[in-house]
Amino acid sequence: MIRRLLVADRGEVARRVFATCRLVGIETVAVYSDVDSNAPHVTEADYAVHLPGTTPSATYLRTEALIAAAQRSGANAVHPGSGALAEDPEFAAAVVEAEMIWVGAPAATLRTLNVKTGVKKLVAEAQVPVLPSFTDPDKVPGFPVLIKPVIGTGGAGMRVVRDAATLAEAVASTRREVGGDVFCEPYVGNVRHIEVPILADAQGSVVPFGERECSVQRRYQKIVEETPSPAVDPALREELCRAAIVAVRALGYVGAGAVEFLLDTDGDFWFLELTPTLQADHAVTECVSGYDMVRLQLLVAEGGSLPMPGPPPIRGHAIEVRVCAEDPAYAWLPAAGTLHRFAVPDVAGSFRPLPQPGLRLDAGVVDGSVVGMHHDPMLAKLIAWAPSRQEAARMLASALARAQLHGVVSNRDLLVRVLRHHAFRAGDIDTGFLDRHPEVFAPLLSSVDAVRLSCLAAALAGAAARRATAPVLGSLPSGWRNVPSGSQTAVYDGPTGPVEVGYRMNRHGELGGWWVRAVDPEELDLAGLGQAPMDEHPPIVVVQASGERVVLNVQGIRLTVLVHRVGDVSYVDSPEGSVALREISRFPLPAPEAAESSLIAPLPGAVRRVLVVPGQRVRAGELLLTLEAMKLEHPVHAPSAGVVASLPVHPGAEVDTGELLAVLDPE
Numbered sequence: 001m002i003r004r005l006l007v008a009d010r011g012e013v014a015r016r017v018f019a020t021c022r023l024v025g026i027e028t029v030a031v032y033s034d035v036d037s038n039a040p041h042v043t044e045a046d047y048a049v050h051l052p053g054t055t056p057s058a059t060y061l062r063t064e065a066l067i068a069a070a071q072r073s074g075a076n077a078v079h080p081g082s083g084a085l086a087e088d089p090e091f092a093a094a095v096v097e098a099e100m101i102w103v104g105a106p107a108a109t110l111r112t113l114n115v116k117t118g119v120k121k122l123v124a125e126a127q128v129p130v131l132p133s134f135t136d137p138d139k140v141p142g143f144p145v146l147i148k149p150v151i152g153t154g155g156a157g158m159r160v161v162r163d164a165a166t167l168a169e170a171v172a173s174t175r176r177e178v179g180g181d182v183f184c185e186p187y188v189g190n191v192r193h194i195e196v197p198i199l200a201d202a203q204g205s206v207v208p209f210g211e212r213e214c215s216v217q218r219r220y221q222k223i224v225e226e227t228p229s230p231a232v233d234p235a236l237r238e239e240l241c242r243a244a245i246v247a248v249r250a251l252g253y254v255g256a257g258a259v260e261f262l263l264d265t266d267g268d269f270w271f272l273e274l275t276p277t278l279q280a281d282h283a284v285t286e287c288v289s290g291y292d293m294v295r296l297q298l299l300v301a302e303g304g305s306l307p308m309p310g311p312p313p314i315r316g317h318a319i320e321v322r323v324c325a326e327d328p329a330y331a332w333l334p335a336a337g338t339l340h341r342f343a344v345p346d347v348a349g350s351f352r353p354l355p356q357p358g359l360r361l362d363a364g365v366v367d368g369s370v371v372g373m374h375h376d377p378m379l380a381k382l383i384a385w386a387p388s389r390q391e392a393a394r395m396l397a398s399a400l401a402r403a404q405l406h407g408v409v410s411n412r413d414l415l416v417r418v419l420r421h422h423a424f425r426a427g428d429i430d431t432g433f434l435d436r437h438p439e440v441f442a443p444l445l446s447s448v449d450a451v452r453l454s455c456l457a458a459a460l461a462g463a464a465a466r467r468a469t470a471p472v473l474g475s476l477p478s479g480w481r482n483v484p485s486g487s488q489t490a491v492y493d494g495p496t497g498p499v500e501v502g503y504r505m506n507r508h509g510e511l512g513g514w515w516v517r518a519v520d521p522e523e524l525d526l527a528g529l530g531q532a533p534m535d536e537h538p539p540i541v542v543v544q545a546s547g548e549r550v551v552l553n554v555q556g557i558r559l560t561v562l563v564h565r566v567g568d569v570s571y572v573d574s575p576e577g578s579v580a581l582r583e584i585s586r587f588p589l590p591a592p593e594a595a596e597s598s599l600i601a602p603l604p605g606a607v608r609r610v611l612v613v614p615g616q617r618v619r620a621g622e623l624l625l626t627l628e629a630m631k632l633e634h635p636v637h638a639p640s641a642g643v644v645a646s647l648p649v650h651p652g653a654e655v656d657t658g659e660l661l662a663v664l665d666p667e
Contacts, residue, residue: 002026002077002101002302004047006070008091009081010060011364012351012380013280014041017079019351020294029073031066033059035372040364047073055374055606063091067098077101077301083376086277089114103301105255105276112251113276114151117183119251123271126250128243130271131262134184137171140164144187147171149178158220160187177633188262190430192231193217194269195260196244197285198253199293201300206248208241208311209285209293212258215429216418218332223411224418225281226319227288230389230427236267241311247271256282256297280322280381283362286353287318287385316357318385319392321400321415325377328414329441334377334629336604336657339369340407340566344382344399357385359399371408373604373629373654379410389427393419401444405578406564406571413444413577443495445577451494452516452537454561457550458570458581459490459501461563465547491519492570492581511542597645597664599636601655605629610651612662616644624662625649642666 005021006029007014018028018041030045034054042048049069051059059065061084070078078095080086080103089110095102105113113119117133124130134140135150144162147170157178161170167184174182193214200206213229214222232240244259251274258279260272282293289312296306325335342365348358363380365371371379384396397419405412417440418424423433434440445451489502496518503514515537541553550561564571568583605627612624618638627634646663649655 002103002298004029004073004075005077005079005103005298006031006049006066006073006075007041007045007079007081008060008066008085009079009083010036010039010041010375011378012041012362013081013083013364015044015364016351016362017081017294018044020292020298023292023352024295024298026298029070029075031060031069033374035370035374039369040366049073054372061085063088063094066091067094070095070100071098075100077103079103080277082277082280087114087275101301103255103297105253105257109252109254110276113253113274116148116273117150119273120271122250123247126246128247128250128271129269131185131188135181137167137184140167140184142186143167144189145184146187147174147182147184149174150181150183151178157182188264188270190265190432191215192229192263192430193222193260193272194229194232194240194263195258195275195279196240197256197258197279197282197293198244198248199256199296199300199306200248200254201306202254202303203305204249205306206245207306207308208244208259209289209291210311210314211237211240212281212284213429214260214281215431216424216433217431218328218434222281223322223324223415224319225284226317226389226392227284228314228317230429231263240269243269243271247274255300256293280378281320283360283381283383284318284320284385287360287383288314288316290315290353292353316385316387317389317392318383319389319396319419320381320383321396321419322378322411323380323382323400323405323415324411325371325379325408326411327409328411329443332411333634334373334603335409336371336373336629337408339365339367339371339379339405341367341404341564341571342369342379342406343367343404344380345402346399354385357387359384359395373606379405390425393425401577402573402575404562404564404571404573406566406580413442414440416444417442443577443579445495445574445579447576450574450576451579453552453554453559454572454574454576454579455492455494455499455501455516455581456503456514456540457552457561457574458492458563458572459488459503460542460545460550461547461561462490462565462570462583463488464545464550465565468547491584493584494581495579498584511540514540597639597642597666598660599624599639599662599664601627601657601659601661603627603629603634604656605634605654607649607651607653607655607661608633610647610649612644612647614644614647618642618644618664627655636661638664640664640666 004027007017021028028045030042030048031051032042033051051065053059085091086104089107092102092107120130144160147159149157161167195212197209211229211232212225212227214225216224247259256278258275261269263269327333344361347361350361354360360383365379384392386392397416400416487502487504491500498519500519501516504512506512543551543553552559561574570581572579608626608628610625620641622638623635625636642664645665
């Protein structure tokens with residue numbers, strides 16, 4: 001029996017496992033790195049063990065440190081979470097050798113699963129459809145093909161090649177990137193990514209839990225999942241579940257996992273891989289099945305039998321989105337910083353199956369959490385469960401749009417646009433959805449009028465906050481002047497550049513006129529601003545204005561805008577969308593100028609590879625170095641031909657946003 005469980009993971013994964021442990025009476029042990037000492041998963045555990053260091057390789061992925069932490073804390077079982085450790089046969093073996101219960105697939109099975117070509121061979125021999133594999137690039141019969149690493153699971157290291165001329169170089173590049181062998185298989189376009197979640201016990205029972213649609217992806221990683229799939233009817237569901245059972249038994253699998261398939265428009269499908277983890281999207285399965293998947297996973301680890309004879313019936317529809325600290329409009333660049341506010345409205349529960357339809361939030365962060373560069377950028381998973389797909393999509397989009405996510409850039413706006421897109425609502429999705437619909441990358445707050453109202457609300461809230469804290473004459477209305485024609489102004493750095501906000505108040509403290517206009521950043525002269533332009537906007541009545549809430553009457557329609565100010569940044573949320581506005585000081589301090597042709601870090605991270613040396617001549621577009629941040633590698637290319645004049649960084653160095661990486665002398 002499991003008495004005390006150590007979870008060798010962090011964030012929402014650890015919190016999810018702890019929630020079930022509390023329910024069934026299992027004591028919990030968390031581990032934490034230097035940067036996670038105040039993380040929510042640490043405070044929620046019964047015991048916590050510090051792992052000195054900051055990087056995953058020095059902490060959460062260090063086998064000997066985790067085994068020692070389990071032994072020191074008195075844990076008799078280890079849960080690997082849902083990351084790399086769940087797929088690591090050596091870690092699984094080390095837990096068993098230390099005489100602790102391993103909550104995962106056996107080490108021998110994991111060794112088999114880590115070799116993709118071997119897995120495909122075993123599954124094909126069991127008569128499950130698979131795509132052919134080619135380990136020799138010269139024997140590839142046609143294009144396009146997908147290059148994959150032989151060792152490992154997931155989407156890392158995958159790339160599409162569309163002609164023979166570039167295949168050899170792509171294969172060599174992928175080998176260098178993954179540090180091992182690769183193989184090719186036919187690339188099938190316009191396919192859906194479907195997975196069948198399964199649980200298998202040691203007595204030979206294998207139970208599938210329907211199917212999950214995981215086709216909306218970026219970089220071969222899922223961002224929207226749902227169950228059931230809008231493309232799978234009962235007959236096809238039965239075929240997929242039967243194939244999943246056959247694959248699981250052919251591989252000798254025990255535990256929780258997911259059998260992944262590609263599904264084309266004709267209903268043909270091919271085995272992709274068996275992922276040996278409790279998937280991040282298990283919450284949608286819990287909603288429609290009513291079962292606690294973590295509880296069943298712990299039951300199997302203790303040697304128990306699954307309590308159900310076959311697949312449970314599907315109840316309604318569930319959709320999950322992964323809210324990540326990244327900017328979709330800028331090549332999914334991860335974002336780091338302090339999450340000043342993280343609030344999602346109308347959440348019915350977290351980390352456990354819901355008793356009835358509603359919203360579920362599994363988050364690894366809270367207000368004040370610091371999003372660092374060392375881990376995956378996912379902040380939370382938000383799930384909507386409803387009687388129908390349309391209701392679930394509407395509920396989820398509405399909650400996301402009204403959420404307050406302040407402090408770091410996120411993919412929230414893209415997720416809302418996907419959920420509201422006519423093609424998604426019609427079920428017309430596949431792995432190329434984002435490529436075919438670039439319109440979903442636009443911010444929610446996109447109309448000029450909505451942006452102007454948000455800017456006005458920020459200025460009014462700022463003025464109200466200053467009056468509320470004024471040491472003298474605090475009772476005077478904001479903006480009161482002896483000369484009523486005088487204007488109040490503020491300048492913000494907005495989503496499209498600097499803007500001036502101006503307004504006049506009459507003798508009764510009422511809004512007499514207002515305007516918002518773009519300011520040329522090259523001619524930004526704050527001392528000369530404040531003159532009312534000719535194109536003033538339509539009249540607006542200010543119903544209420546406080547430091548955090550502004551109510552405007554816009555041509556007979558009331559609009560409530562929430563403003564959260566942190567330092568010089570105002571986070572403005574309205575029914576139209578959200579925007580962050582940084583107020584530009586009227587007396588800015590001089591900033592140091594960077595040398596011409598300087599390359600600066602676009603995000604905080606660690607320098608992984610440096611491919612050039614000072615004095616080296618480089619071509620335009622040549623790869624100079626790479627940064628590793630949030631489990632992804634980000635290339636830094638030469639913007640033009642030139643000579644490397646300075647290279648102040650080295651492999652392993654940690655850099656912050658804006659830090660100098662290299663200087664080129666252009667030709």
